[in-house]
Amino acid sequence: MYTISEAQVKKFEDVSSIERYIHDNLITRQHRLGFRGHANATWGLETTLVRYVDEAMSMFPERKESFENTYEVAEAILHRDFKRKLITNSDLPQEQVDKIDIWQYGQHFGLPSPLLDWSYSPYIALYFALVDRPRSKAEEPCAIWVINLEILEMMNRIIVDDIRPKYADKISPTEYLNKLYPALDIVDEPYEGNKRIEFQQGFFTKLDYYRSIEIWIKKIGRDLPQPKADRIFLQKLEFPCGQRDSMKLLDKLDKMNINGRTLFPDIFGTVKDTIDSTSRWFQTPKYKTFYFSH
Template structure:
């Protein structure tokens, strides 16, 4: 797996923004998504894997639906439910990404208590991931004219996780754009990944591909305070990414508890 260790803000910025963007429909659109981590040693495990109860995934989602009062137009579409559950903190097989490298850097540097540790931004090319989809699934995406799935399109591919897992003998991965449930999803420029096996680790699947579809850019501990200052100046903060009084409180708490940079 390619790993970069930049030594300056300029090198870090170039590592995240320097790749050529493919032209599509007369415009340049990056097909790379990013995920920030406060600790570079952390892998890409889903929340249900971190919980250590992957076998209870169905129970978690079933009871989330049971006790929720959110009417969906497609009640049998697991993708709307798992998106809502992920968004509100239920352990799921879904992993959060963002199209914005700056948003990923925010999550790599927002925890001031971990500024003594290297962070990381993981990047994956979702277009290359989708070229490895089973033919029947890939044809659905190509027929839609888009580059990423939506929950409606996934509902046509396989309305339930059980049917999704049975589509192919080998685990496969795809990215989908969550619906705009609230301003947080919009402001974080969110993308979600999902594998056709709740047990399969995302980093292992991406790194095993040939060539590897995952890159890791280390955010050295020595750079974190500087990067955090640049993000604050660019207004990439909790106040924006978590709209409302909770985000405002988190931003002010972090800002006024951060030690001065030497």
Template structure:
């Protein structure tokens, strides 16, 4: 079975789609934005430049964790430790999603302005991992699982974040029929043309979805102010 693609033609269409596909606090569809529609739906550790077969990505994470304790205390939960590493940019087998479709829209439209973007909508299955999972249990698992983290990081709260955990890291999402029935699959791509990105960002700003909201720290505030400045019409200096 193949995922469905819906080509977005205007802002009203986005509203209609999101009314039909909702998260319900992670039970139902969850959302992920790609600034380029052609990007693969894989965690960083599953992409060719970072992929290590035979669960060696967990060995890379182990080496990271041994050095990370010099900078931060680590949770006793292995999955929370992985989430921390993901949060700080390490290539892990976790893939970020949001329960808020507007958050996914922001990430789909805030970069690569000249490229078509995409919002992926995925019906989270019943296979949800808990914090009792360890490195050994992850090594034994096969498939894609959900993980709803505790509110450990401010970004998880503001972005209504959750993860899929890919075992192994290069294991893609298996496309199946939706539990809602009909011909709808559990994975749908909203294809967003590049020319709609500015209008979508303006709409999201009206709803309070911007960089400073999604990244509630000084880095996020600075990026937001810079983006606002870039949108201000510039005075001509050649007259």
């Protein structure tokens, strides 16, 4: 039996073990799962906007604002100013700006965003766990996060239909109640101009008012009924991925057509794949030996 108030951590001894686990357990039609790869297993499920606000608060401590207030203001300013400047700079026609998801489009170009990107493919998540791994951290484990989207949808329904009404008489106004008990929204509507999301089999989660999904489930989980089946809501798979093993896995993924060129269908992807393939070339034996039998 597993709890949904915290992430379950599963550790693997080597890369072969994580490969087998993906093949045997994560390629399934029994459950709808999402995956996210981290080059460092210590990283939490935080968005780029959270990290942006942390950095800004450390640079300007004299403001003495709470994280929650700073986050809310920064989110509003980023969204407003980016949308306005897209139009002012003629980056996009105004009618197109009004149609797109500002956060998805901005994140594509490095805008701090409240969206956290996932993939429906564990192999694509594995690629992202390996490809940008800092050489200085080569001995630290990587991680693949696994989220059960069926349980998440159930949790969101309970939050809206049961938890918020239960506290409505005790906590007011409604806006504050919704901040204490936000849903973890799934954002998977495609929009024109974002080919990456399709090529990466991607979707996003959006969480307001909480620093990370881990913190959110600890708070929300106290008021949620625990599942009676052995289904895990959130799981972190940790595995060692030294430089050589990472390169071997990236070679395998490349043969599956999972590489920078296919996941980033633009010039960025072309450059990324060129660098990746060149790095893997360095592991090719300098001299190859052939044996012939008579």
